Amino acid sequence: MIDQGLSPEEILKEILEGFRFRILAEREVSYQCQCSRERTRNLLVSMGRKEIQEILEEEGQVEVKCHFCGGVYCYEKEEIDKLFDKVKDINEKRENKK
Numbered sequence: 780m781i782d783q784g785l786s787p788e789e790i791l792k793e794i795l796e797g798f799r800f801r802i803l804a805e806r807e808v809s810y811q812c813q814c815s816r817e818r819t820r821n822l823l824v825s826m827g828r829k830e831i832q833e834i835l836e837e838e839g840q841v842e843v844k845c846h847f848c849g850g851v852y853c854y855e856k857e858e859i860d861k862l863f864d865k866v867k868d869i870n871e872k873r874e875n876k877k
């Protein structure tokens with residue numbers, strides 16, 4: 780019964796090594812990961828400047844890897860500085876409005 784009821788996917792799985800992985804990859808493409816450089820920036824900001832600076836000092840750059848699609852976003856010190864300066868500006872403006 781089971782031998783006769785193989786789906787095309789199962790047959791291909793038998794033939795192609797690592798086919799399961801391929802199906803998984805296809806699914807992720809159709810699902811379309813919503814990550815972007817902007818989103819990882821928000822993540823960096825939420826981690827806090829101090830933490831990010833420590834990573835920068837140790838690694839020379841900050842790498843954010845998306846757990847869903849495996850996309851890697853790299854940030855150099857210059858970009859980090861700009862990012863947090865901008866955050867600081869926005870926070871100061873907010874303070875002034877109070």
Ligand SMILES: [Zn+2]
Pocket residue numbers: 812813814815845846847848849850
């Ligand atoms: Zn992603």
